[in-house]
Amino acid sequence: MKPEPLHRKDLLSIRDLSPGEILFLLEMTDSFREVNEREIKKVPTLRGKTVVNLFFEPSTRTRTSFEIAGKRLSADVINISADVSAAKKGETLRDTARNIEAMATDVVVVRHPASGAPAYLARELRCGVVNAGDGCHEHPTQALLDLYTIREHKKDFEGLRVSIVGDIARSRVARSNIIALGKLGAEVMICGPRTMLPAEAESLGARVTTRVEEAIEWSDVLMALRIQLERGGGASFPSAREYANTYGINRKRLDGAKPDLLIMHPGPINRGVEMSPDVADGPFSVILEQVAYGVACRMGILYLLAGQRSATSADVPGAEAPGADASTEDGSGAAAAGGGAGETRKPEVENAVAR
Amino acid sequence: MREPMREEIGADQLHRTLKRLSHEIIEQTGDQGSLALVGIRTRGVTLAERLARTIEELARFRPPVGALDVTLYRDDLDRTGGARQRLRKTDIPFSCEGKDIVLVDDVLFTGRTVRAALAAIVNFGRPGRVLLAVAVDRGARELPVRADFVGRNMDVLPDEEVQVLFEESDGRDGIVVRDSPDFAKRHIPKNIPKNFETHPAAPEDSP
Structure with missing residues (x-):
C-alpha cells in the first residue's frame, strides 16, 4: 500500500x-x-x-x-x-x-x-x-487522527489488534475506525453489552465479544468510547455504575494486558464510567496525543x-x-x-x- | 531532432563545481559559528549536505544543515494543483537567529521557490543574513531574485528541464538537460524572455 x-x-x-x-x-x-x-x-x-x-x-x-x-x-x-x-x-x-x-x-x-x-x-x-x-x-477526521496516533506508537497496521469498547452501535467514531483499520490490515474486536453492539458487526469484519477482559488481553490498542447518554445510551444498561463495574477500563483490569498496550479515548471522558482516572491519566494513555495530532x-x-x-x-x-x-x-x-x-x-x- | 536527454556536466566536473562553491561560501561567511546551510526540498537538501561535507574537508568545521519544504509558502498552489501534491517535512534543527543562512537549491529558474523560502525562513528566527547558493542558474526569472553562489550558468530552451543528479538519489552525479514538453506546459512564462527566442535552436547541425 x-x-x-x-x-x-x-x-x-x-x-x-x-x-x-x-x-x-x-x-x-x-x-x-x-x-x-x-x-x-x-x-x-x-x-x-x-x-x-x-x-x-x-x-x-x-x-x-x-x-x-x-x-x-x-x-x-x-x-x-x-x-x-x-x-x-x-x-x-x-x-x-x-x-x-x-x-x-x-x-x-x-x-x-x-x-x-x-x-x-x-x-x-x-x-x-x-x-x-x-x-x-x-x-472520518477522528478516525484519521486515531490512525495517526496508533502509527506513531505501533508503526505497522498489518496484523495489529485493536479493540473498541463501549457503545459501538451508536458510535460514529467506532464505525469510522472499524472501517479504516480494516482497510489498513489491522484486526478489530468490538466489545460491549449486547444492547450496544451493532447487528451487522461481523459484516464490518470485526470480532465480537461481551467480555471486556477478553478484549484487554487480546489487544495491542484499546479504544474506550464515551457512553453517549444523549443518543439514548442510558436505555442500553441499567446504570452508569453497573456499566463501570462490568465494562469500565480500570487499573485492575489492565493486569492481563500486554505491557505495551495503548489506551485511547476520543473524548470527552466520563471519568469513572467507561474509564477510571488512573487509566486515563496513566502511562498507557495517549489521549492528549490524539488531541494534539x-x-x-x-x-x-x-x-x-x-x-x-x-x-x-x-x-x-x-x-x-x-x-x-x-x-x-x-x-x-x-x-x-x-x-x-x-x-x-x-x-x-x-x-x-x-x- | 534534439536528443531527448543530453549530458551537460559529468561527475568530475560537478565535484569541482561543488568544491568551488564551498570555497566561495567559506570566503563570504568566514566565521564558523554563524554559518548554517538550509536546503530546499528535495534536491537542495542533498546539495546542502554535499556542500557541508566539502566545507568540512576544506575548513575543518561542519556547518549545520536544515531542510526546508516551501510548499505551504508558494504563491502558485491554486494554479499548479499544488494542494494535491506531497508535502514534506521542514526540519531545521537550529535557530536561525543572527546566523548567516545559505539557502541551497539545485536549479534557480523563476525565483518563486526562493521567494517562498525567504518567507518561510524568517519563521525560524531572524537571520543576520540570507544568501543563496544554486548548482545551476537557468535564467528566466519572474521575480527580482539572484543567487550569491552559482555553480553553473546554463542557457537552455524553455521546453527543456535541467536536472542535477546525485549519487544518493539518482545513482550518479552530474547535470543533465531533458526535453520535457510537459515541463514547458507548466512553466513557460506567458512572455517568453527575448534571450530564449534568439537562442540557437538545437545542436543538430553540430558535428
Whole structure:
C-alpha cells in the first residue's frame, strides 16, 4: 500500500477512501505536525480562504481543532452553532448552507445529528464539505487522527489488534475506525453489552465479544468510547455504575494486558464510567496525543480541500447571484443546484511545481 | 531532432563545481559559528549536505544543515494543483537567529521557490543574513531574485528541464538537460524572455 493523492471536493466518510488515500492523509498529518511544533505556528497557505464551522451538535474538541487548524493555515474561520443560528427560526439546513456558501466560503465543516447531512450538503454546495461527525454514521477526521496516533506508537497496521469498547452501535467514531483499520490490515474486536453492539458487526469484519477482559488481553490498542447518554445510551444498561463495574477500563483490569498496550479515548471522558482516572491519566494513555495530532490532521484536510482553485469564483458556470437564493423554494431547487459541484472544475496537472 | 536527454556536466566536473562553491561560501561567511546551510526540498537538501561535507574537508568545521519544504509558502498552489501534491517535512534543527543562512537549491529558474523560502525562513528566527547558493542558474526569472553562489550558468530552451543528479538519489552525479514538453506546459512564462527566442535552436547541425 502506497500513499496516493486525494482528488476530492469533500471528505465525507472513511468508507469512500482508498487505503492509499488514507495513507496520504496520514503522511499529510505528519508534515503539518512539524508546523505545530514551531515557535511561530502559522503558515500563509490559505490566506484569503474562508472556512465555516457549521455545528448542529455540541463540541469542544472537534470544533476548536478545526478552528485552530484553519487559523494556523491563515484561513478566516467562522463558527456557527445551531443554538445561535437561524436554524432556530426554522431555516432549513439547505438554506443555511447555501447562504453561507453565497458569502464565498471555501470549505464548510459540518457536524449534524442526522446521518448523511454532510453528504447531502456536499451535493448541494460547490464548496468543499468536511464531515465532522454525522449522527451514528461516521466521524472520518477522528478516525484519521486515531490512525495517526496508533502509527506513531505501533508503526505497522498489518496484523495489529485493536479493540473498541463501549457503545459501538451508536458510535460514529467506532464505525469510522472499524472501517479504516480494516482497510489498513489491522484486526478489530468490538466489545460491549449486547444492547450496544451493532447487528451487522461481523459484516464490518470485526470480532465480537461481551467480555471486556477478553478484549484487554487480546489487544495491542484499546479504544474506550464515551457512553453517549444523549443518543439514548442510558436505555442500553441499567446504570452508569453497573456499566463501570462490568465494562469500565480500570487499573485492575489492565493486569492481563500486554505491557505495551495503548489506551485511547476520543473524548470527552466520563471519568469513572467507561474509564477510571488512573487509566486515563496513566502511562498507557495517549489521549492528549490524539488531541494534539487532531489539529495537524485537520490542517491537512483543510489544505487539501481549500487549497484548490476557489469554487465560488465567478468563472464557475451556474454560479448564481446570492439574491437568487431566496426564490429557490423546494420545487425549483434541484434545477438551480444543477450547475454546481465538482464536475465544473478543470483537471489539474499533478505534481506541477515551478522552480 | 534534439536528443531527448543530453549530458551537460559529468561527475568530475560537478565535484569541482561543488568544491568551488564551498570555497566561495567559506570566503563570504568566514566565521564558523554563524554559518548554517538550509536546503530546499528535495534536491537542495542533498546539495546542502554535499556542500557541508566539502566545507568540512576544506575548513575543518561542519556547518549545520536544515531542510526546508516551501510548499505551504508558494504563491502558485491554486494554479499548479499544488494542494494535491506531497508535502514534506521542514526540519531545521537550529535557530536561525543572527546566523548567516545559505539557502541551497539545485536549479534557480523563476525565483518563486526562493521567494517562498525567504518567507518561510524568517519563521525560524531572524537571520543576520540570507544568501543563496544554486548548482545551476537557468535564467528566466519572474521575480527580482539572484543567487550569491552559482555553480553553473546554463542557457537552455524553455521546453527543456535541467536536472542535477546525485549519487544518493539518482545513482550518479552530474547535470543533465531533458526535453520535457510537459515541463514547458507548466512553466513557460506567458512572455517568453527575448534571450530564449534568439537562442540557437538545437545542436543538430553540430558535428
